Amino acid sequence: MNIFNIFSLRIAAVLAVSMMMVAPCVPASRAADAEITIDNFSFHPDKLSVKAGTTIVFRNRDDIPHTVASAEGVFRSEALDTDDAFSFTFDKPGVYPFFCSLHPKMTGEIIVTP
Amino acid sequence: MPDNQNSYRIDRRGALECMVWAGAGVVWTLNGGVPTSSLLVGATARAAEGAGFSFLQISDSHVGFNKPANPDALGTLKEAIDKVKALPARPAFMIHTGDITHLSKPEQFDDADKIIGGASLDVHYVPGEHDLLDENNGKAYLDRYGKNAKGSGWYSFDAGGAHFVGLVNVTNLKAGGMGSLGDEQLAWLADDLKGRSASTPVVVFAHIPLWTVYPEWGWGTGDSEQALTLLKRFGSVTVLNGHIHQVMQKVEGAVTFHTARSTAFPQPAPGTAAGPGPMLVPAEKLRTMLGLTSITLKKGAHGLAITDSPLV
Numbered sequence: 001m002n003i004f005n006i007f008s009l010r011i012a013a014v015l016a017v018s019m020m021m022v023a024p025c026v027p028a029s030r031a032a033d034a035e036i037t038i039d040n041f042s043f044h045p046d047k048l049s050v051k052a053g054t055t056i057v058f059r060n061r062d063d064i065p066h067t068v069a070s071a072e073g074v075f076r077s078e079a080l081d082t083d084d085a086f087s088f089t090f091d092k093p094g095v096y097p098f099f100c101s102l103h104p105k106m107t108g109e110i111i112v113t114p
Numbered sequence: 115m116p117d118n119q120n121s122y123r124i125d126r127r128g129a130l131e132c133m134v135w136a137g138a139g140v141v142w143t144l145n146g147g148v149p150t151s152s153l154l155v156g157a158t159a160r161a162a163e164g165a166g167f168s169f170l171q172i173s174d175s176h177v178g179f180n181k182p183a184n185p186d187a188l189g190t191l192k193e194a195i196d197k198v199k200a201l202p203a204r205p206a207f208m209i210h211t212g213d214i215t216h217l218s219k220p221e222q223f224d225d226a227d228k229i230i231g232g233a234s235l236d237v238h239y240v241p242g243e244h245d246l247l248d249e250n251n252g253k254a255y256l257d258r259y260g261k262n263a264k265g266s267g268w269y270s271f272d273a274g275g276a277h278f279v280g281l282v283n284v285t286n287l288k289a290g291g292m293g294s295l296g297d298e299q300l301a302w303l304a305d306d307l308k309g310r311s312a313s314t315p316v317v318v319f320a321h322i323p324l325w326t327v328y329p330e331w332g333w334g335t336g337d338s339e340q341a342l343t344l345l346k347r348f349g350s351v352t353v354l355n356g357h358i359h360q361v362m363q364k365v366e367g368a369v370t371f372h373t374a375r376s377t378a379f380p381q382p383a384p385g386t387a388a389g390p391g392p393m394l395v396p397a398e399k400l401r402t403m404l405g406l407t408s409i410t411l412k413k414g415a416h417g418l419a420i421t422d423s424p425l426v
Contacts, residue, residue: 039389063183
């Protein structure tokens, strides 16, 4: 085993440990009512209508980290690595435009109805 | 870098051909203020021999990336630094145009510093969006690399008769937009350039391209035109970027724009894939698509020589 393999093993080990320390983003008591996935630098679906009180899970399936951020500052996830998820419960009716703060061409919109 | 007709000095057409080459790095040579590029393998060595002043650009190391497009991004960074160490003539310093790490984790910065430090060269960094993912929105980056920087990490310095400006265009991005410099940084740039002689060669470096490569993928900087307007009066301007993990070059008047390869993984050419994510290529092809850049500035010549070299 050369030194580079040792380095990569070390990184893999560190990543594994840090992933174990991250609490599940979706509390067990509150199931996801809807899911938006991130694939190929875009949100799917990029427009979603839900009833007030709905929890939406955003899941990153890209090999690159993304974020989910409200364009109006209502919510903002940390960087989501591959398969990480962020959830937010939309209690108030309204229109919620959102984007990835790292790749701002990635945009979407949640419409919350009463 | 030799100056004669069979040298590696690249004219505009040659520079464009250079875009087609798959490779790992660019050697920048300042020749009396005009940038010239050449391939890193072989040419870099020659450039470094003949030139009064040369520096290197590396970019997009993404330390911590371990996905199929390159399971060992730290290993390929090490290979790039080994190439630097093997140069017969030492470049004056290195610039790193961002995405040092993949996720801004302390151990990723540590690993990057350890490998890049092996070159024993001064390194001037600007952040990529992957370097500002700590919970304090970039404090980890600034604590390490931003001691002499302003704002989110911009600064300037003089070397080899040229004026170098490191800019940050990866913060406060707006929904639907591209990279952004912001008013505070633009005001600083105007002040920084004020009073400098138009004959001073200027080298500007930042992570996201300062020209619009492909807006559909956000490969550009929304307010770069304002920066370029401030640079218009200078006779030689070289703009060095990363972010897109491939070599592209454009010459517009006195301004040469150039993007460097990543040392970690390639990304698709604009519009050739569903998205700009890491491009999976056969393992034996990967190192032809990674690399670094060498730049040489020669006294009495009119241009910086830019050389991109792949890892193999």
